[in-house]
Amino acid sequence: MIFSIYKPIGWTSFDVVKKIKGITRENKVGHAGTLDPFAEGVLIIGTGKDTKKLSEISSSSKSYRATLKLGETTETLDNEGPIINKMAIPQFDKAKVEKILLSFKGDYIQTPPMFSAKRVNGVRLYKLARKNIVVKREPVQVKILDIGLNNFTDTELDFSATCSKGTYIRVLGQDIAIKLKTVGYLTKLVRIKVGHYNIDNSTTIRSFEEEWKSIDH
Numbered sequence: 001m002i003f004s005i006y007k008p009i010g011w012t013s014f015d016v017v018k019k020i021k022g023i024t025r026e027n028k029v030g031h032a033g034t035l036d037p038f039a040e041g042v043l044i045i046g047t048g049k050d051t052k053k054l055s056e057i058s059s060s061s062k063s064y065r066a067t068l069k070l071g072e073t074t075e076t077l078d079n080e081g082p083i084i085n086k087m088a089i090p091q092f093d094k095a096k097v098e099k100i101l102l103s104f105k106g107d108y109i110q111t112p113p114m115f116s117a118k119r120v121n122g123v124r125l126y127k128l129a130r131k132n133i134v135v136k137r138e139p140v141q142v143k144i145l146d147i148g149l150n151n152f153t154d155t156e157l158d159f160s161a162t163c164s165k166g167t168y169i170r171v172l173g174q175d176i177a178i179k180l181k182t183v184g185y186l187t188k189l190v191r192i193k194v195g196h197y198n199i200d201n202s203t204t205i206r207s208f209e210e211e212w213k214s215i216d217h
Contacts, residue, residue: 002050002057004194006202007035007043016205020045023209032058033165033194034117038078041191042202060195061145063162067188068173070155074185075129076115077170087183089155097149100179101159104144110171112137142167157184162193 007016013034021029024047032044032054041064046054071089075081112118114129120137128135143164151158161172170186177184192199203211 001047002053003045003047003208004197004202005043005045005208006199006204007040007191008205009040010037012037013043016043017045019205020047020208023212030054032060033062035191036078036170036189038080038186039189039191041189042194042197042199043191044194044197057195057197059165061162061164061193062167062191062195063146063160063193064169065150065158065160065188065190065192066169066173066186068157068159068176068184069187070157070177070180070182070184072185073174073177073183076185077113077174078186078189081115081185085183089182090180091154092180094149094152097152097157097180100176101147101149103179104161104172104176105147106144107141108144108167108172109139109141110168110175111139113168113171116168140166144172156187160192 003020005016005020007013013031017029017031026047028051029045029047030051032046035041035043044054044057071087072083073085075084112125114125114134116125118125120135144161145164146162147159149157149159157176161169169189173184173186
């Protein structure tokens with residue numbers, strides 16, 4: 001079966017897989033596309049024979065809403081790492097921000113962050129990053145299908161983006177800050193859509209557990 005689960009903040013994608021495995025007693029459980037621990041929102045879970053569908057679902061476009069804090073950046077490009085750099089924030093208006101956001105639309109080259117689940121020579125990058133080991137990462141071409149500004153203040157941007165598989169919104173946030181001639185990191189990230197699976201139709205882990213127990217399997 002395929003389930004659209006609302007991943008809570010603080011859980012890894014594997015934590016959710018493990019929990020669903022415990023609830024359903026299925027031997028095979030997987031997910032379609034990792035969501036960072038600090039992020040929340042749509043995580044597609046597959047069980048049994050339907051785990052075969054996960055790679056196709058993972059290849060779908062994904063939509064996010066993000067909050068980008070300007071003037072500081074962290075080791076992890078999110079609010080889980082220590083602040084490693086501070087920089088003045090130039091003045092900007094709505095038109096300038098919207099123009100910069102739109103400049104990312106289309107093909108976009110980004111370098112995967114060290115704090116990520118991506119493998120280099122068989123080792124996940126975050127495992128190396130935790131040992132303060134930095135390795136060369138090949139830039140990857142991804143696609144920003146849509147991007148727009150929701151709100152902004154002098155120190156923060158709230159934006160939405162729809163992108164291709166493999167896009168790191170943390171890196172996109174960093175690159176937006178650089179184009180604004182400052183630094184930045186994400187304080188909030190919500191995945192609102194994976195393919196045709198929408199956040200409005202996602203189930204919390206607690207609701208999933210209660211519903212599963214109420215059904216005679």
